[in-house]
Amino acid sequence: MSSRLVAKMASSYIKTGNKLLLTLLVIASIACSAKAKTGPTHGKLVVCYISTWAVYRPGNGAYAIENFDPNLCTHVIYAFAGLDITQSAIKSLDPWQDLKEDYGKGGYEHLTGFKITHPHLKVSLAIGGWNEGSKNYSLLVADPEQRRRFVKQVTTFIRKYNFDGLDLDWEYPTQRGGRPQDRENFVQLTKELRDEFDNYGLLLTSAIGAAKNVIDQAYDVRQISRYLDYLHIMCYDYHGSWDKLVGYNAPLRAPEGDVLSVEFTIDYLLKMGAPPNKIVIGLPFYGRTFRTPRDGNAGDVTDGTAFQGPFTREDGFLGYNEICNILSNKTSGWTTIWDAKTSQMLARSERDVFSGLVQVVTYDSARSIANKVKFAVEKKLAGTMIWSIDTDDFRGSCAPEDDIYADYKYLQSNGHAIMPKRINSNYPLLRTINEATTLALDEVEQTIEDNEIPHGSIEDRKNSNASGNVLLQRSLLDLIAFVLFTYHLVF
Ligand SMILES: *[C@@H]1O[C@H](CO)[C@@H](O)[C@H](O)[C@H]1NC(C)=O
């Protein structure tokens, strides 16, 4: 039973004054606590990508399948498999990590094996990714015979390893060596995969680019939405060192006319015909880095270079775990600035005395994540997607953030501002997503109620019966929510 249902029953208890109902309610909540239901309980999707090459990162940055926590995700996606265009077939890009043959580590079956103890979990295999390029996918989808062979082979392949579905990560149709006809051919591929997958109850999803020009050229949004179960929107990389200006990696909102924001992307896809309950909003567990001779504010010109972290070792990119380790070091000299408009954090170093440059990283802090979760709930989206959980602070080595729910105004004003302390300190961002989803469902519901009868308004005061009722309902609901929430944290 969900906490919402318990809450609904509680409010009907208040209306009817039925003692029997309350007794039943108490029994029911005890009974449903005893039943072992695995995974998140808030009812929204939490789609976790693992970039499986993270296993090769040095030291504490190394992320193996053993590090995955299936309690924190509803879906997990193994990224990436590749395309063998000569065979029209999906193939492992790292047989030693992925497969069991020749004493391999069997990563595919290791990940799908989590379903035994965690039956809620859906495990998909992603094909594509940035490094696979676009050209071979363009060739595959253009030929009906190749598409037919691919659809048959990929179905056999994912069933062989006990995956629940396939995630298409072609970046992107019509782009980067793709051709204009990709747009239509991609629809055809999703249609044919859907027809085959329906025979086996398999999930079909796709990663979707966030830039307006990519959406315009690559996707017939209305058509692919018919055949895909979910669209995983890659709402990040809006700005980076390529701009030669300090900018935010994934701004929630932007000034009017600026198409580079999460809000623009989601609103645009909705306008193009994607149903909200199929849209999964992407959240980056990483930031974008810059070097500037100026002070290190957003908009400052950079010298065009960027820097890398000790784990991910890629110029222009820092995992959240790398960022929070720098910030947890009191002698590092780094400081942070919160930007309310974009819900982004900017962190910068002291000026280097030799180069005269300041290092900057823009990223999603836990507060950014909490605000985007609230946005997703307000827009009634299916849930959230994470690229990628291997750069969360999965070992729990950083100091916790303390301003996570600063923008949850209703909950703040009703005494929820100080959240119960977490038992576990690892995966702080992923835990924030789950916690924030539960809280945002309340926050948004209450905000809507408040909008119907604004607190202290003339209507509110006139209708004294109702307002008394609402207050009583709220305190009981808060109590129940608190009990369930604490229970959820402890177990
Ligand atoms: C595309 O396929 C060709 C032929 O198999 C292969 O040589 C090439 O590496 C592939 N391209 C990419 C980006 O994988």
Ligand SMILES: *[C@@H]1O[C@H](CO)[C@@H](O)[C@H](O)[C@H]1NC(C)=O
């Ligand atoms: C903390 O930062 C200082 C200054 O950059 C550095 O010398 C030191 O090694 C860092 N400590 C850790 C534990 O990373």
Ligand SMILES: *[C@@H]1O[C@H](CO)[C@@H](O)[C@H](O)[C@H]1NC(C)=O
């Ligand atoms: C309060 O409730 C009673 C009984 O339901 C009703 O008769 C009365 O009109 C209500 N008063 C107001 C101000 O709504």
